[in-house]
Amino acid sequence: MKIVIIGGVAGGASAAARARRLDEKAEIVVLERGEHPSFANCGLPYYVGGKIQSRDKLLVAPVKMLRDRLRLDVRTRSEAIRIDREAHQVQVRNLDTGQETSESYDKLIIATGASPFRPPIPGVDGSRVLALRDLKDADRMHAMATSGSKRAVILGAGFIGIEIAENLVRRGIAVTILELADQILPPWDREMIGPIDAHMRQQGVDIRLGLSVESFEETPTGLRVQLTSGETLDADFAAVCIGVRPESKLAAEAGIVCGARGGIQTTANMQTNDPDIYAVGDVVEVECFVSKTPVQIPLAGPANRQGRIAADHIYGRNSKYRGTQGTAIVGVFEKTAAMTGLSEKILQRIGTPYEKVYIHPADHAGYYPGAEGMTLKLIFDPSTGKVLGAQGVGSKGVDKRIDIVAMAIQAGMTVDDLEEVELCYAPQYGHAKDPINMAGFVASGVVRGDQPIVHADASLAESQANHFLLDVRSEAEFASGHIPAATNVPLESLRERIAELPRDRRIIAYCKVGQRGYLATRILMQHGFDVANLSGGYTSWLAANPSPTT
Amino acid sequence: MKIVIIGGVAGGASAAARARRLDEKAEIVVLERGEHPSFANCGLPYYVGGKIQSRDKLLVAPVKMLRDRLRLDVRTRSEAIRIDREAHQVQVRNLDTGQETSESYDKLIIATGASPFRPPIPGVDGSRVLALRDLKDADRMHAMATSGSKRAVILGAGFIGIEIAENLVRRGIAVTILELADQILPPWDREMIGPIDAHMRQQGVDIRLGLSVESFEETPTGLRVQLTSGETLDADFAAVCIGVRPESKLAAEAGIVCGARGGIQTTANMQTNDPDIYAVGDVVEVECFVSKTPVQIPLAGPANRQGRIAADHIYGRNSKYRGTQGTAIVGVFEKTAAMTGLSEKILQRIGTPYEKVYIHPADHAGYYPGAEGMTLKLIFDPSTGKVLGAQGVGSKGVDKRIDIVAMAIQAGMTVDDLEEVELCYAPQYGHAKDPINMAGFVASGVVRGDQPIVHADASLAESQANHFLLDVRSEAEFASGHIPAATNVPLESLRERIAELPRDRRIIAYCKVGQRGYLATRILMQHGFDVANLSGGYTSWLAANPSPTT
């Protein structure tokens, strides 16, 4: 068996390693056009920022290790330039010598990844306009960041842009991020990401939303960036991080079928339309685990696992990729945003009905020192309660909660299941009712009709005339800020003052985070009022209405 | 509806709160013999040690809050002394006045918890022999710990004993822990707990295993503790933490059926044999979620959730408790031990077949600074791969991994499912192949026969004459310590030196953690050798053989 693999990093190297374990006798050729296989793409921003000091740390599995341990025939600086499916051959160019040779295969695995998208903007190809995908890119950005640069512009506030921003700030560089969307971290829902946005601004990052670049122009001393808003920014360099595109040209030219967004289409075994050709990693289109629609989600975990699956299938094993559920995380200045499953905006786009709840728990028991707050949003099917997605923002313990929901989604669990899951509890680590149980309680209450809820979005503002806003917090809390037009009746005296409440309008109850609002809702429902709780309370209202007039 | 609840902390207060939310009109009486309802039992050790400074912090829901918000009729210092089922009445003694009254109920919930077991040892009732269950106990221990005590003896190295030890050390007190078992933290398997044991000793805790106390004797200046070993220890005070017993006497006297270990038996709805009487929390016997056998597992999460379920059922809702899976965690001097599901020793006791794997991953990607090691043990059904349990020991990230496995167990997942779960990955938080995926890979390989394994236990030593021990680490690693009688052939040269290996005996390959040993196993299997990998490698061997002769 001779296996040729194009691309020697996450997906390709994993496929090669697994193939070797399954077949000691196979000839396994890994073609990699870069200098190094198996490097840590995900570490590149931190190398730029000096958090990872040694470049060697990024070389997860150097060529020598892959040869010595796995007897992989790794050929770096070797670019596959054509696939001849009929002849079962790949044309390879040696990037040092320019020489072309051809390599035969029994099975071919395409693991070429995805390359940063460069928008067709004048000047985008200039030497001060960088991107960050591989070690070469990292070296350039590292050099720029450590040679006296004072200002940088980052185009795109996705997770790579955000990570670069943090790392340039670490180097003392003033950073402006430009983002066309109306929020940073577009995969997350907008109201969730406010704390990260605010935190980054506090760290001095200049974030500009809703605009983009018209042109880049090199000046004698740096770069002039012309914005769509008319403004100009001067910087030493720019980084373009507005997403990636599957590197599927080679495959497409050979007649391998690709999807609408350019990703190679495969079976669950990672086989393309040519049974002798597999494709894995960022270059493939995958099925969303939750919505079952085709998506491009370029992440390292899926790439690694797909590589392993392809190798399995070559050896007659029916390993299957289950689809990508979009579990993602980003850290910036000690804050964390994580998500799994579908976001609200995706659900709206694909027209799937959903409900959501917000909670604002602490990472661990409040009576034990050091507890820090987070916000969790749980999204679920309003009739069956099936968990569709979750997002978390905070500092400690966010990754854990999103991983737990990721498991729930993998298992097809409902919000009722979350009520009953049994998680680790000691006061340093969690709660007797973990935030996940709590999200389950709240969401189940919503599904069962125990807790009618509304959300702090446009519809709330629109219906203002038709409802009565009831703030059930204490007088002191009310005085320190509240939703306009709200009336304060603290929960503790609600029962006594119930006659003050209107029966001709819906009452929207709210408190700080949703819990007292829920208690008020229960009381009023049982007294025959039409009432709903504002999910996540004033905290969520503030998140959705960043500059309130109180 | 009039509901009387005996016991006003985790299970009882949760039942009361939920009942109020379901029924605004119910009369809800909570009888609590202590000074305060709803306190943080789990925080008591940290109050003793000063980590939690303010005692008020322990009062999670003071009486006033329960009255004002939930209109609960909370009666503290009120002890239920008799249940008259026929008359639907509870006899109550006011502990301040001694007065007895009777309280009628429509539904009764018993949430009396469990009390520390005091072994019948001479002197155990002396004033310097403490236990820790409630605020009164905590006040006494706090007073002892802050009034010049220099030495303390703790009887029992379960999680409460361990937490007290840490907290007394925090107060500068010299601590000796006595444990009858041959390990600390008996719910965990012995080989897992070594790093915690060693770490505690490093912090100065004197741990003595395999012995107990013969008598306590008060001396003019303190306490003399006579050990079963013949030795005597002088201390200022002792704490007895050798487990708890369900406080089911009241129930049993009223004819409520209890199990073999004294716990009240209930349906999944938490209903006892008397349909008007429910029982929840530490006082009940539960079904183990995994083995389906009756167990007593006194933990706060289950108590809280059971309280909620009982209230639901009173109001005609069919909420069900799913059984306790034994998810538990303990932190000590910044180290963590966590577990979920069945331990190996329980599986042996109940005679269920199982297999296990050990891995020693870092909490996050090694190339990102600050990664710290942990050990994970995954226990599964050897034929179906169904996950039966997991244990983790380390510092950061252990709680997360055990929670993830707890979810897998709740969902009935197999090790194949763990291969494919999609968890958060950025280098600060995890790995592209999370330890959970990795444990899934390894365990699936074992189930599928790709990776025959052996363990570093007695059987390995016994079979020594019949196998060839192959150390595939580097020469330098070998030189710095290895398993006696092992032969070193580094993985990198194994293929060339394969002729040196015997074909008449089984080869046991090992490396540092198991991964190179696995690669060696794959190579040798495919060359027709009878070979197995030592799971967890030299690291696990050291854990199982704490004082090796190398």
Ligand SMILES: Cc1cc2nc3c(=O)[nH]c(=O)nc-3n(C[C@H](O)[C@H](O)[C@H](O)COP(=O)(O)OP(=O)(O)OC[C@H]3O[C@@H](n4cnc5c(N)ncnc54)[C@H](O)[C@@H]3O)c2cc1C
């Ligand atoms: C800066 C950065 C940060 C990231 N952070 C995270 C993170 O925190 N978490 C996460 O999950 N993911 C992260 N990712 C994404 C993750 O790195 C990718 O999803 C993953 O590497 C994809 O693996 P792959 O094997 O498909 O492609 P790649 O890892 O990109 O490897 C493809 C390789 O193929 C080579 N190649 C392409 N075409 C050819 C050809 N014709 N001939 C020969 N060789 C070729 C390329 O040189 C490349 O080395 C990050 C990516 C970047 C760039």
Ligand SMILES: Cc1cc2nc3c(=O)[nH]c(=O)nc-3n(C[C@H](O)[C@H](O)[C@H](O)COP(=O)(O)OP(=O)(O)OC[C@H]3O[C@@H](n4cnc5c(N)ncnc54)[C@H](O)[C@@H]3O)c2cc1C
């Ligand atoms: C020091 C300590 C640390 C702990 N740490 C953890 C931890 O980290 N994680 C974890 O999950 N669990 C922990 N636990 C266990 C946890 O606290 C219990 O599982 C939980 O509190 C059980 O709840 P319960 O309602 O059944 O009983 P309890 O919380 O014990 O409440 C029972 C109440 O009933 C009252 N009562 C009893 N009999 C009567 C009567 N006849 N009349 C009136 N009142 C009565 C008692 O005074 C008591 O207040 C810890 C326990 C202790 C003591």
Ligand SMILES: CC(C)(COP(=O)(O)OP(=O)(O)OC[C@H]1O[C@@H](n2cnc3c(N)ncnc32)[C@H](O)[C@@H]1OP(=O)(O)O)[C@@H](O)C(=O)NCCC(=O)NCCS
């Ligand atoms: C380094 C690289 C080549 C390794 O590939 P790999 O060998 O498949 O993966 P790992 O080193 O994680 O090892 C996993 C294998 O070792 C086995 N293993 C791991 N720990 C083990 C242990 N303690 N005992 C026994 N087996 C073990 C696993 O079962 C698995 O083997 P399997 O697939 O046959 O079941 C590849 O992951 C890579 O190139 N990574 C860097 C690039 C990258 O991922 N970038 C994106 C993230 S920054």
Ligand SMILES: CC(C)(COP(=O)(O)OP(=O)(O)OC[C@H]1O[C@@H](n2cnc3c(N)ncnc32)[C@H](O)[C@@H]1OP(=O)(O)O)[C@@H](O)C(=O)NCCC(=O)NCCS
């Ligand atoms: C304090 C105590 C009385 C609270 O009981 P509780 O009200 O049932 O529990 P919580 O305060 O956690 O609130 C949970 C309820 O609020 C709701 N809720 C919580 N956050 C919410 C939010 N943001 N929005 C809407 N509802 C919310 C939940 O849905 C749940 O209601 P439900 O059961 O009707 O679904 C009880 O937990 C207790 O006594 N604890 C201390 C003792 C203890 O547990 N000791 C052991 C551990 S140290």
